[in-house]
Amino acid sequence: MAKSILEVKGIKLAFGGVQAIDDCSFHIEEGTITALIGPNGAGKSTMVNVISGTYRPDEGHVILDGKDVTRMPNYVRAQHGLLRTFQISREFANLTVLENLLVVRQGQVGESLFGALFRAKRWQEQTKELVAEANDILNTFGLYRLRNEYAGNLSGGQKRLVELARAVMAKPRLLLLDEPMAGVTPALIERLGHHIVELNRELGVTFVLVEHNLDVVEKICSRVVVMALGKQLADGTLAELRSNQAVIDAYLGGGARERVGS
Amino acid sequence: MTIFLLNIGFGLVTASVLSLLSVGLSLQFGVTNFVNFAYGSYLGVGMMLAYTFSATLHFPFWAAAALGTIFTGVVSMVIAEGVLEPFARRRKSLFYMLIVTFGLSLVLDNLLQIFYGVDFFQYPVAQSSPVTIGPFSFTNAQLEIIAIAVVAMVGVHLLLSRTRLGKAMRAMSDNMDLARSSGIDTKNVTRWTWFISGCLAGLGGIVLALNIVSFQTNSGETLLFVIFAAVILGGIGQTYGAMLGALVIGMVTEISTSFISSAYKQDIAFIVLVLMLLLRPQGLIPAKGKA
Amino acid sequence: MTLILGYVATLLVTFFTYNIFVIGLNIQFGYAGILNFTVITFMAFGAYFYAVFVMPHADNSSQVFYILGLHWPWPLAMLAGIVASGALGYLVGLIALKRLRSDYLAIVTLATGTLVYGLFGNNNKLFDGWSGLFNVNQPFQSVATNHPNEFSWIFVVFSGVVMLVVWLFANRLYASPLGRSMRAIREDQDVVDSFGKNSFKVRMLAMVIGSVIVGIGGVLTIQYIGALSPAGWTTGETFVVWAALLVGGRANNLGAIVGSLLVAVIFNEATRYIPQVPSHPNLIPNLRNVIIGGLVILSIWFRPQGVVPEKKASFLEVPLVDKYAQGFPGEEPGGTLSPAASEA
Ligand SMILES: Nc1ncnc2c1ncn2[C@@H]1O[C@H](COP(=O)(O)OP(=O)(O)OP(=O)(O)O)[C@@H](O)[C@H]1O
Numbered sequence A: 001m002a003k004s005i006l007e008v009k010g011i012k013l014a015f016g017g018v019q020a021i022d023d024c025s026f027h028i029e030e031g032t033i034t035a036l037i038g039p040n041g042a043g044k045s046t047m048v049n050v051i052s053g054t055y056r057p058d059e060g061h062v063i064l065d066g067k068d069v070t071r072m073p074n075y076v077r078a079q080h081g082l083l084r085t086f087q088i089s090r091e092f093a094n095l096t097v098l099e100n101l102l103v104v105r106q107g108q109v110g111e112s113l114f115g116a117l118f119r120a121k122r123w124q125e126q127t128k129e130l131v132a133e134a135n136d137i138l139n140t141f142g143l144y145r146l147r148n149e150y151a152g153n154l155s156g157g158q159k160r161l162v163e164l165a166r167a168v169m170a171k172p173r174l175l176l177l178d179e180p181m182a183g184v185t186p187a188l189i190e191r192l193g194h195h196i197v198e199l200n201r202e203l204g205v206t207f208v209l210v211e212h213n214l215d216v217v218e219k220i221c222s223r224v225v226v227m228a229l230g231k232q233l234a235d236g237t238l239a240e241l242r243s244n245q246a247v248i249d250a251y252l253g254g255g256a257r258e259r260v261g262s
Numbered sequence B: 001m002t003i004f005l006l007n008i009g010f011g012l013v014t015a016s017v018l019s020l021l022s023v024g025l026s027l028q029f030g031v032t033n034f035v036n037f038a039y040g041s042y043l044g045v046g047m048m049l050a051y052t053f054s055a056t057l058h059f060p061f062w063a064a065a066a067l068g069t070i071f072t073g074v075v076s077m078v079i080a081e082g083v084l085e086p087f088a089r090r091r092k093s094l095f096y097m098l099i100v101t102f103g104l105s106l107v108l109d110n111l112l113q114i115f116y117g118v119d120f121f122q123y124p125v126a127q128s129s130p131v132t133i134g135p136f137s138f139t140n141a142q143l144e145i146i147a148i149a150v151v152a153m154v155g156v157h158l159l160l161s162r163t164r165l166g167k168a169m170r171a172m173s174d175n176m177d178l179a180r181s182s183g184i185d186t187k188n189v190t191r192w193t194w195f196i197s198g199c200l201a202g203l204g205g206i207v208l209a210l211n212i213v214s215f216q217t218n219s220g221e222t223l224l225f226v227i228f229a230a231v232i233l234g235g236i237g238q239t240y241g242a243m244l245g246a247l248v249i250g251m252v253t254e255i256s257t258s259f260i261s262s263a264y265k266q267d268i269a270f271i272v273l274v275l276m277l278l279l280r281p282q283g284l285i286p287a288k289g290k291a
Numbered sequence C: 001m002t003l004i005l006g007y008v009a010t011l012l013v014t015f016f017t018y019n020i021f022v023i024g025l026n027i028q029f030g031y032a033g034i035l036n037f038t039v040i041t042f043m044a045f046g047a048y049f050y051a052v053f054v055m056p057h058a059d060n061s062s063q064v065f066y067i068l069g070l071h072w073p074w075p076l077a078m079l080a081g082i083v084a085s086g087a088l089g090y091l092v093g094l095i096a097l098k099r100l101r102s103d104y105l106a107i108v109t110l111a112t113g114t115l116v117y118g119l120f121g122n123n124n125k126l127f128d129g130w131s132g133l134f135n136v137n138q139p140f141q142s143v144a145t146n147h148p149n150e151f152s153w154i155f156v157v158f159s160g161v162v163m164l165v166v167w168l169f170a171n172r173l174y175a176s177p178l179g180r181s182m183r184a185i186r187e188d189q190d191v192v193d194s195f196g197k198n199s200f201k202v203r204m205l206a207m208v209i210g211s212v213i214v215g216i217g218g219v220l221t222i223q224y225i226g227a228l229s230p231a232g233w234t235t236g237e238t239f240v241v242w243a244a245l246l247v248g249g250r251a252n253n254l255g256a257i258v259g260s261l262l263v264a265v266i267f268n269e270a271t272r273y274i275p276q277v278p279s280h281p282n283l284i285p286n287l288r289n290v291i292i293g294g295l296v297i298l299s300i301w302f303r304p305q306g307v308v309p310e311k312k313a314s315f316l317e318v319p320l321v322d323k324y325a326q327g328f329p330g331e332e333p334g335g336t337l338s339p340a341a342s343e344a
């Protein structure tokens, strides 16, 4: 069995009276694409926030590479390669699309005050390289022509793409995507799915994908974790889950069944 | 010991003044979700209007105070309708809202000085000699201040718990989107909130002036961050928290004068503010989703 | 002629020092989104600390009291003033730059300003209370002895050079990856954090750099005038800096220069010569403040980007073959991709 890159154990988190996550545990294997699905309000986004360190859980542990990171601030986790996107696009509105990408690359020479002032040659060179790299990524996401637009002026769908392109630029090892396909045209959904698979195969990026679109899940995810009412309900392949009565009742049942098309 | 007890009495008076002011600021913050940096100027408006009504137009003082209070509410409402809400509707970022209210404070403070100058004023009310109640000693004015604050706090409580307006204000404070989608006329409630907030600021300014006896147009200005301290202490946007915050700040600042010079009263409030921000920024009574 | 030359020199020095203040605030607000509502307190810190380091021990028989009085050479004293102002920025940052709403930071700066003002004014043992410090040692006195304007013009050159250095520094910072991080934090601090940057540290850097620069302006101010009292650093003065930044254009140092020319020099000077109204000695300054406050509000309403808006970043780049320029060809198996994907 492949080694777990991420493990969450017994996470609990309440907002006021709402128990958003209620004793939830699962693990993610390195090099896989795992879907995290569940009905609205199941606690998926909250879980992404707990894993990435935006929220601190009331109870439980987040374990990254076998190390307990529950008390580690989010930016340190990100330095270990754990990155995430947001369910609602949060682009840097008054930066250009290209700058949105440039800013997230870690370890640039000009990021320290000393480097910014006294090693200008070095960071200018580095920036040139990063621009080329960023343009490549933008090109793959069909954003190249928009690279010098302010990100705030893009359409909703384009912002989703910037969100994803930015995460790619940051060179993640483990990338949590919170509904990356929401508000994106069907044609593009296919493209994005393709890129995710490509990044996974070629660079070995591990993905956790929060997604409502089960077609996408079926196509690109090898394993699915189901959450409902803040708990981990089941996990397995989508085919296995289709015959799981609990999952059908909680999630696949009702209107959702049509969407699955089974 | 007696000085200490006396100071507890003064603490009660200061807390009364502050409670009006911090509740007014907190109510408005809860509903509109931005801090009004011009709030300190509203104190001056109330205090000076009451002076004009009582000293220049010879109204009985209670009537002058009532008129000053209500007119400040109107001023607050007009400014909100004319300046602040248009900005908010344009979805200016929080940054700009804060700068705008900060700019307003400069405009208002200086307008007040243009009308009233830099002289010291006194309300035409008789200065009584202090009465002794147990270990405490109060002037009549101070007793009235405490009474006014208690009545106003009960009034705010009734407003929030019994009236439709108050319930709507609380709903908007808790969750704006939910409130809007459940059919609350948010525009109207916001307007009334500004009015009430202004009234409390005006009344607070008037009782502040009564307490310090001799005042200038800008006597309330430096109080602004003490009010903030009380509001943050209570949990920003939490009305009952603001009352508690006012009590704590009022008591702490006055009691501190038993040990150190009263010139440093405000510094004590600042220290409380800093400790609060460092240790418990969400306030004593945290609000959901704020801070 | 002498008079006019002296006046022009003063105008230029005012222009240069205000540029410095506005650039300092620009780094805090324009770059990093930090609301500093008491810019002028940092100016006072720089000025006062320069003064007490450069002046000789206080002569108590003259009823003037101040701390230190170390009689350091002026360049060292200048450094001390700048450090003091940067240290104040650091302290304020420690309290308010934790992950709190921007209201809190604004409140803390405002509170700090009120407090320092009261402390320095009421306490005449610190910096001589409300009467303030005067006869502060000026630089270049040994060189400029012949003519009253000589000092002024030497100082024009000096402050001009300092301003130029500050300007070059600010522009390099803006273009650097650090500056880009600051601007990203201005847009969304949480996101910057979630990409592995310690946004607290970066914001603190912007806070301290801004304070240091404003402090430099403060030192220049007191060096030129030789005196400063609390009446010279009221809230209204903070607004002049804010108005200059907002009118000129935030996040653009050219805007900072245009703004300080329009607001701090032209507007301030034009109103200086309006005759006083005897019955209302404060009428003119009051009106000036009303206009400055109004200017801040109106410029946010009508032209939030300022006269000289923030420049769009552009990069020298090797042109890329844009394979999707004509929409997305169906290069993927089974994919029917249409140009609708980038609904611009
Ligand atoms: N910051 C918050 N404050 C209060 N309650 C919250 C907060 N964030 C989430 N919740 C509540 O926690 C529960 C889980 O929310 P979460 O956003 O994690 O669900 P989700 O599975 O991502 O749903 P969706 O599919 O709609 O995105 C919901 O009931 C939600 O209302």
Ligand SMILES: [Mg+2]
Pocket (backbone or CB within 6 Å): A044, A045, A046, A087, A178
């Ligand atoms: Mg979600």
